[in-house]
Amino acid sequence: MASDHELGQTSVSPATGTAGEWGTWVVRYRVGPPGLGEGSAVRVQLPETWHVWYRNSSHGTHSTDPAADNYVTARCAKPGVALACDVLGGTTDEYVKASRQGLDGREQRYAFVTEVRVQRGHLAAGDEIEIVYGDRQGGSRGFPAPLHPNGPEALRAAVDPGGTGQFTALPQAAAGTLAGRPADPVELTALLPSQLTVGEPGELHLAVLDRWQNAVSAVGGTVVLGTVTGEADYPARFEIPATHEGVLRIPIAARAPGLLRLTARIVGGPAADLEALSNPVRVTATAAEARPIYWGDLHSHSLHSFDATGLHPFTYAREVAALDCYCLTDHAELLTDEQWQQITRDAADHDTPGKFVTLLGYEATFGGPWAHHNVYYRGDRGPLFGADRGTLPDLWRLLAHEVGEDDVVLTIPHHTGVLWTSLPGETVPGGMGPNPDWHHAEQGPNPYRPLIEIYSGHGQCEHLDPDHPLAYEYCDNSLCTSVPGPYYAWDVWLTGQRLGVLCSSDHHHAQPGLRQTGLAAIRAPRLTREAIFDALRSRQTYGTTGERILLDWSVAGAKPGADVLVDGPVRVTAAVAGTAALDRLEVIRGDLSGSVARNGDAAAAFQVVHTLTGQGELDLRLEWEDPDPPPAALYYLRVRQRERIRGRVPMAWSTPVWIERT
Ligand SMILES: [Zn+2]
Ligand SMILES: [Zn+2]
Incomplete structure (x- = not known):
């Protein structure tokens, strides 16, 4: 009272x-x-x-x-x-x-x-x-x-x-x-680290969720674990403690190199019969062979934003979504100094190297011809420059003047080509989205911008395709459509800008890291803020719709993000480990040479040049050779799984490799 x-x-x-x-x-x-x-x-x-x-x-x-x-x-x-x-x-x-x-x-x-x-x-x-x-x-x-x-x-x-x-x-x-x-439990998620060494102690993270992805506490019962691929030690039965916050952590250890996947099933209690297959773990014999992948959601909002709610985004990111790294990116434009100080403190307080890393950042919400950009700092402090301070080039000038080189601050564009508008038959307020003119004289290659967010909860901006199942038209946390025009990743690549790829959620209710709204896969030597930032800067990333799919691939022997000179055919190899049956792997080539590229016709310049169709496998290997590559091109890999997750088709997109013929 x-x-x-x-x-x-x-x-x-x-x-x-x-x-x-x-x-x-x-x-x-x-x-x-x-x-x-x-x-x-x-x-x-x-x-x-x-x-x-x-x-x-x-x-x-x-x-x-x-x-x-x-x-x-x-x-x-x-x-x-x-x-x-x-x-x-x-x-x-x-x-x-x-x-x-x-x-x-x-x-x-x-x-x-x-x-x-x-x-x-x-x-x-x-x-x-x-x-x-x-x-x-x-x-x-x-x-x-x-x-x-x-x-x-x-x-x-x-x-x-x-x-x-x-x-x-x-x-x-x-x-x-x-x-x-929370409401009644309807879903169990099972997450493992994507890299382990034989014998290294690891944790299986289980979350019991309701239909809105809230963690449901005190479900009781027993967890029964099993192995689907690989070998591991774990308790065969795990009694759920009477008090828990909807999250369980069960100790496991891999016993053999290879791909490890576990299953978990709850027996008894109100969450009885919920079950989950874990993501794949790449298990190596020795620590020296480890090439860790860390999972991040680097774009999400909370009550600090005028259009968002939620008080506990860091807790959700760490405890429920089991993210390795997270950045709260509230809209800069209406933030007060006090709010920015609070965000700065929250990011610092939650940063736990080796366990859960945070970046300090915010969103600068530019309209056309620039696009929304998130700003990320390498250190634990930084100024707040929103769209109220000018244009995107103004932001880059301010950062150069006030902060320093691109080795300490990055800007990443997102959901390009979107039109905020009504869907057919619905009446909602609309408006133009942040459609970038990639050919604008001041929108060219910029060291602050190594990456593009190619998918979020709003949809994909890989290329214009209103019929794509992940188009803005069909993504249920939006009310928007795709704008015809040169506003997408294909279009920026065609200008010669070498942007790598990641995904993040843009969640507006403080639930980052969901399985359907986008995750960044970051290949970094260790889990520290500096290592994560440096991996972003050097484009050691790929993006998924939220599933922790393992994606390894190379072009002409070069890793994603690289520029490589070739003479003759280009060899493409890929190894993909899915979180469920893989539907297909596609190699996409963008021809950056000749009149097609000069005309800016992305649909003509980009082609699926090779497809490997799955037959229900969890893992696929692809080997292919492009016999006659164009004089200048990029190649990237696209992955699709069969079964929808929360209504969406699970996908992954690699960062491209750029080639030039000698
Ligand atoms: Zn935005
Ligand atoms: Zn946003």
Whole structure:
């Protein structure tokens, strides 16, 4: 119960909710000693997480249509009192992208303030006003509890006792709290490190998740492990401790070199029969042969951004997604100095070399002709230069002037070629996306930009293909389409810029590292911030849709990211280890020479030159020779698995190798 305050207090019942469950929540405002006369008012705001909906949207909340979702009403039992209830800037639209001002003064996509004004009558100290979120009396489904709960969060409330329009905020202690909790477990994930040496202690990481990828605690039961490929020592049965946070870590050790995969199955308890196949581990006989791959999500947002929510992105990244590295990249443009200091501190506090590495970064949200770019620092401090400070070339000039060379700061573009717009049959606010003009005089090769984010939860920007299953059109955390034009990775490669490839989620509700929203595979000698940064800078990366697929390949004996001179045929070799049956491996060649490249016709310059179709194998090896390569070209590898993960086709994209004929 909230404590007494002279302007009254608010509380809410029930004080909890189960993720995604429809219900009715009643906020009670108990009037303080000044009373409330005609014209006076109270304002209430639920925690932002309670307004999160699908597709990076808030869910319209309103006081206008009794039959629509999220209908809010107000009532008072005292005779003679009449109230007017208004959700400020409210709407019955299902997907809402616009921001509204919250009671803390911030413009936020998930801020909905309900104002209740006394139209007639007088309320004395101790009288109550009830504000009903999800009033179902007119046929509404009610109001959904948060899809991604954060635990207890404070309500906000403010009172205008004099009816002057001057609202005074209630202190947090007088406003009460509301707590979301995960829903029932429906999924088990099993993750292993991608590199182990025989006998080296390792951990199998298991996460029990609900349908919104929240970790579900205290499921009880027993885990039974098995081996699918390779050999390992592990406890055959693992009793799930009575208290856990939805995550289990089981010690394992590989017994033989090769590819190791384990299965896990839960027996008994509410998560019974959930099972998972782990990602593949490359096991080497000695540490000297190890070539570790680290998994990162280097693009995600939290409550610091105007269009995002979520209080615990670092915890989710480390504990639930079991990432090796993570960067919180909130939008720079509306961040305050205090927020940037907080982000800087959080990144430093969570950086644990050898276990979980963080980078310090942010997003500079440029429109065309530049594209959104994330900025990453090698060190633990750095200035904040958003799109409010000018153009992308201005950013590069500021970084050169204030920070230094590209060995300490990087900028990586993402979701190029996107159009924020309505999907057919839907009404949502649209707008142009950040479509880059790669031919712009100041948008040429730049040492700060070694990589492109080729896939995120929004979709792929490898090339223009609106029919691709991972096109912006079909990715469910977006409301967008693909823009025809030279805005994609193929197009930037055609200009001669040597960008490597990675993927990251761009998750907006503090759940980085999901299995369907994009991961960066980073080949670094060790897990430290400096080693990860240097690997990014030298393009020792590839990207996946989120599955920890192992991808090894070379062109003319050269590793991804390299430039190599050839005379005669080009030999391509690849070894791919999937997380499920592989559908196909494709070698794609981009002809960077001749009139096709000069005309900028990406669809003509890029071709699938070789395909290896799988027959249900987990692992495939490819050997192929290009008998007559163009005078200048790049080659990259694309991988596709058969079974969809959470509705999406799992894929991987290598960084190219560039060749020139002597
Ligand atoms: Zn962006
Ligand atoms: Zn973003």
